Amino acid sequence: MPGLSVAVRRLLFLAAMMMRDFQHRAVDSIKRHALTISLRSRKAQTQVLQEYLWIEEGAEAIALDRIPPEAPWLGKLVSRQLADEERHAKLLRARLAELGVASTRPPPSILRVKLWWLDRVCAPYKQAFAAGPVVVLLAVAAQLELTGIRMFERHLGVLDTLAPDDPTGDLLRSILSDERRHAKSCASAARKLLRDHERAKFDELCDRVAAVDRSFGITISLGYWVNIATTAFRDRAADRDIAIEKAAS
Ligand SMILES: [Fe+2]
Ligand SMILES: [Fe+2]
Numbered sequence: 001m002p003g004l005s006v007a008v009r010r011l012l013f014l015a016a017m018m019m020r021d022f023q024h025r026a027v028d029s030i031k032r033h034a035l036t037i038s039l040r041s042r043k044a045q046t047q048v049l050q051e052y053l054w055i056e057e058g059a060e061a062i063a064l065d066r067i068p069p070e071a072p073w074l075g076k077l078v079s080r081q082l083a084d085e086e087r088h089a090k091l092l093r094a095r096l097a098e099l100g101v102a103s104t105r106p107p108p109s110i111l112r113v114k115l116w117w118l119d120r121v122c123a124p125y126k127q128a129f130a131a132g133p134v135v136v137l138l139a140v141a142a143q144l145e146l147t148g149i150r151m152f153e154r155h156l157g158v159l160d161t162l163a164p165d166d167p168t169g170d171l172l173r174s175i176l177s178d179e180r181r182h183a184k185s186c187a188s189a190a191r192k193l194l195r196d197h198e199r200a201k202f203d204e205l206c207d208r209v210a211a212v213d214r215s216f217g218i219t220i221s222l223g224y225w226v227n228i229a230t231t232a233f234r235d236r237a238a239d240r241d242i243a244i245e246k247a248a249s
Contacts (some may be wrong), residue, residue, distance in 0.1 A: 020214065027217040028154060034095045034221075034228040035104045035158040041235035044228045045168070046101045047166040048155070051224065052175075054107040055148060059115065060182075063141040070134050074105055076247035077185055084178045091171050098167075121212050125205045136205065138190035145183035152176040190198075202227065
């Protein structure tokens with residue numbers, strides 16, 4: 001930002017860091033609370049798993065599917081990760097079936113809006129790298145994998161503290177170890193394709209992608225909390241009604 005003094009730039013940088021930290025903490029507390037509430041209701045737990053399924057079959061798979069196999073090593077990486085995402089979706093569907101959910105719902109429109117917004121933010125960078133738009137697609141895939149890691153780590157943290165024997169824990173641990181590998185391999189594949197002078201531009205792109213992810217985070221997590229809390233509340237009210245009916249008969 002030309003024309004700004006060093007002190008003002010430092011202040012703006014500090015404010016941006018504080019905002020980033022606030023957004024992460026807000027999303028984490030809202031979702032952690034929703035996950036805690038969900039433990040009281042089977043239906044609410046299925047809603048949580050349904051959201052993971054949207055991410056596995058939607059955001060993560062779409063991001064990888066768009067990556068052209070520019071080189072054999074990249075083609076191999078993408079097909080291996082797509083096979084992992086398919087396995088994650090199967091595991092989630094199997095757990096949902098165990099919990100009594102046979103069919104699943106389509107994703108909410110806000111997830112499609114987020115992908116559209118990511119495309120919009122990334123558009124100016126598509127021709128910015130000698131290796132082509134593949135660099136941008138890998139940056140987006142790496143960010144979505146990082147978001148998945150935070151989401152599964154948070155859920156496991158709640159389960160380890162409050163419900164260590166819940167079978168969902170093993171399922172999430174198995175998915176999480178793949179997601180950690182995916183995030184690393186997408187980021188290092190992008191860096192492998194970069195020329196030295198493109199690194200600053202790439203970091204700028206990654207910052208912008210992460211900012212979109214954070215800005216949608218609070219809205220999505222509030223909707224998530226309302227859905228989970230409403231379902232858990234209805235479920236408890238229904239259980240109470242059944243108990244009253246039984247006591248009266
Ligand atoms: Fe996945
Ligand atoms: Fe993944």
